[in-house]
Amino acid sequence: MNRLHYIGKRLVMTALVTFTVILVSFFMIRLAPGDAATVMAGQAGFSDEAFMKTLRAEYGLDQPLPVQLWKYLGAVAQGDMGSSYVRRQPVLAVILERLPNTLLLDAFALVAAIAGGVWLGGIAARRPGSAGDGVVTTLSMLFYAIPQFWLGMMAVLVFAVWLNWLPPFGIETMGADNTGLARFGDVALHMILPGMTLALYYMASYARLTRVTMIEVAEQDFVKTARAKGISERQVARRHILRNALIPLVTYAGLQASILLGGSVLVENVFSWPGIGTLAYEAVTERDNPLLLGIFIVTSVLVSLFNLATDIAYSLVDPRVELG
Amino acid sequence: MIRFARIFFAKPATILVFAFFIAIVLIALAAPLLFVRGPLTIVGMPLLPPGAPGFLAGSDVLGRDMAGALAYGARISLLVGAASTIGAVGIGVLLGAVAGYYGGLVDELLMRVTEFFQIIPSFVLLMVLVAFLQPSLGSTVIGIALISWPQVARVVRGEFLSLKGREFVQAARTLGMRDSRIILTQILPNALPPILVVGSMMVGSAILTESALSFLGLGDPNLLSWGSMIGGARSAMWVAWWTSVLPGLAIMATVLSLNFIGDRLNDALNPRGQR
Numbered sequence: 001m002n003r004l005h006y007i008g009k010r011l012v013m014t015a016l017v018t019f020t021v022i023l024v025s026f027f028m029i030r031l032a033p034g035d036a037a038t039v040m041a042g043q044a045g046f047s048d049e050a051f052m053k054t055l056r057a058e059y060g061l062d063q064p065l066p067v068q069l070w071k072y073l074g075a076v077a078q079g080d081m082g083s084s085y086v087r088r089q090p091v092l093a094v095i096l097e098r099l100p101n102t103l104l105l106d107a108f109a110l111v112a113a114i115a116g117g118v119w120l121g122g123i124a125a126r127r128p129g130s131a132g133d134g135v136v137t138t139l140s141m142l143f144y145a146i147p148q149f150w151l152g153m154m155a156v157l158v159f160a161v162w163l164n165w166l167p168p169f170g171i172e173t174m175g176a177d178n179t180g181l182a183r184f185g186d187v188a189l190h191m192i193l194p195g196m197t198l199a200l201y202y203m204a205s206y207a208r209l210t211r212v213t214m215i216e217v218a219e220q221d222f223v224k225t226a227r228a229k230g231i232s233e234r235q236v237a238r239r240h241i242l243r244n245a246l247i248p249l250v251t252y253a254g255l256q257a258s259i260l261l262g263g264s265v266l267v268e269n270v271f272s273w274p275g276i277g278t279l280a281y282e283a284v285t286e287r288d289n290p291l292l293l294g295i296f297i298v299t300s301v302l303v304s305l306f307n308l309a310t311d312i313a314y315s316l317v318d319p320r321v322e323l324g
Numbered sequence: 325m326i327r328f329a330r331i332f333f334a335k336p337a338t339i340l341v342f343a344f345f346i347a348i349v350l351i352a353l354a355a356p357l358l359f360v361r362g363p364l365t366i367v368g369m370p371l372l373p374p375g376a377p378g379f380l381a382g383s384d385v386l387g388r389d390m391a392g393a394l395a396y397g398a399r400i401s402l403l404v405g406a407a408s409t410i411g412a413v414g415i416g417v418l419l420g421a422v423a424g425y426y427g428g429l430v431d432e433l434l435m436r437v438t439e440f441f442q443i444i445p446s447f448v449l450l451m452v453l454v455a456f457l458q459p460s461l462g463s464t465v466i467g468i469a470l471i472s473w474p475q476v477a478r479v480v481r482g483e484f485l486s487l488k489g490r491e492f493v494q495a496a497r498t499l500g501m502r503d504s505r506i507i508l509t510q511i512l513p514n515a516l517p518p519i520l521v522v523g524s525m526m527v528g529s530a531i532l533t534e535s536a537l538s539f540l541g542l543g544d545p546n547l548l549s550w551g552s553m554i555g556g557a558r559s560a561m562w563v564a565w566w567t568s569v570l571p572g573l574a575i576m577a578t579v580l581s582l583n584f585i586g587d588r589l590n591d592a593l594n595p596r597g598q599r
Contacts, residue, residue: 013436013439016436016440017440017443017444020440021444024449025452028452028453028456141580141583141584142576142580144528144579144583145528145532145575145576145579145580145583146572146575146576146579147532147535147536147539147551147554147572147575147576148536149536149539149554150535150539150554150568150571150572150575150576153554153558153561153568153572154568154569154572156561157561157565157568157569161561161562255442258442258443258444258445258446259445259446259447261445261447261448262445262446262447262448263447265447265448265451266447266536266539266540269540280448280451281540284451284455284540284541284542285541287455289455289456292451292452292455293452295448296445296448296449296452299444299445299448300443300444300445300448303443303444303445304443304444307443
């Protein structure tokens, strides 16, 4: 199968995922007790039949199910995911306002996790069974068992409450009205705690993966050849082993994207980071179903696009990959 | 069995960890006997530090006994961990077995569904599910099972793919056994070890997921779990560290011991083992 065919196949999968997510969302709305009209009437504080009827007509809730589904699909395809009950704004606008903050935090965490994980995994792989290896393995086991939101709270406790080194909440200092470089520095400072909290868990898994693949690659013939040629051990580790061990990391980053986003929801809430995660929490507590489903749709599409990108990158990086 | 026990307990720490886990289970079971008044009763001044008379682990924001709440929280965590794992393994085995055994179009279709669940942000889906089903113990278990099964399905499918061509399966087929009987009595027993390993690892992550849900206030509103204790302690974090530190340590210790046991199980059941 050639590369174009492969990419086409992945594109179809991405489209299917999007379609299914919208379908699931549609049926979720029908699953919830009471419809949008009851919710809005409840929020308005009164509910006479005529008002409910107007609401149902306005939102098309009085039409047969297939018609509603068709309209919903068409609307979502055009980026119209309804309006937030509470905010009285289009769902997409509300989401897009918060999205950049989440992307910033997640990108920082991903880069930090990969960099730190590769470094730690490299140390562990150099001498399997050594003390360094033991520490890395133990740490990664520990991070698998720590609830991420709790790790965040502990970070706040230590670095903000006790040591008073870093700002615990928000994305920038309230009312400081910084601009330019000062604002950049301020945001960066606010990002350290949530970003590192998010990164640590994935750093542990990247360290594990790097360790295993590096040990595997180190046993292959071309590495022996490189050693036999008299290349220094440092060079062998860096140029021959590490480079080849990095390839699986690309796929792994794609697979991890959905987990990273889930973690981000929790970490954002701990640190009051104004992103999609805090928005999702607000949507849940305000019973703002269109907004919650909008977040579900947007995040799903984003993650599957990221997956598509890593799949394509993988097929470009490693010519040995069997596309299929 | 003896060989299994020998490898399982090969690491000296195993007995210790195992005993620790049993202790957590016993505390969870005995919670109503140890703390007769239940976890939600206000029994003293709020925010008493650990070690205050009658308060082994201090009291929380409302003046409830933290020790009692921790013991009752263990019940929720273990219950949700076990129940949602059973659910996930059930779904995963069913779909994985069908996909692996029949192959072809059925396999293709089921694998796409599995892939779908693995691509989408499952925690967001879980929030949606629980919010729409209304937060309760039941919706938590159903939600976690629904987002965790794909892992099991993949493993089971792989096992079935490799086992279905073996001679004993062909023999069973020659004897005229029905498909369902071959799947259940011939292949499934041979696929059990990896299923056990995946399942044992899943309990820990289910406990973590439950704690995250109830931390966000999406757990059963009538129950106090470790996650909701941490969520409720957020306002007291600045003055009473124990309200958030202790339940977190409880989660960590439980999950750590479960993962350790799962790891040993993997070594004992899978002698070919990884390094």
